[in-house]
Amino acid sequence: MTTPDNSKALPLLSLCNLVLFPGAVMPVEIGLLGQLAVQAPGPLEPDRLALATELVVYLAAHPDGVHTNVLTGAVWPRGVSNEVRDAALSRVHAWLGTDEAGRPNLVTDESGRPRPAPLTSAEPPPTTGDPTLPGGD
Secondary structure, X not given: OEOOOOOEOOOOOOOOOOOOOOOOOOOOEEEOOOOOEEEOOOOOOHHHHHHHHHHHHHHHOOOOOOOHHHHHHHHOOOOOOHHXXXXXXXXXXXXXXXXXXXXXXXXXXXXXXXXXOOOOXXXXXXXXXXXXXXXXX
């Protein structure tokens, strides 16, 4: 993924036991520094991109989840109905799609907080021949 200034956006992940390999492609990539950018597999209407990006970036900055009232206050400081908030989150959920196993990339935890789904595994790349890289001989 590149940003409008053609710089690379780094994936932001809420992970514990994952090793990222050079060239690994994440199901959702979020760039938080510089130009905000989200690359996601699902569909999204262009006129909803700005709000959806703001929601995703806010949630990515809070990988343990955030209460929907806190999210509402942060994204809509003048207030918004629960129906509008829930519809926006539903669109973001569809936009972020699912991983290869069919698990959603945006989940709601047991306390009702939306958060980015943690990745639990990654396929190693083919052997590189470089002992300093994962998969090296």
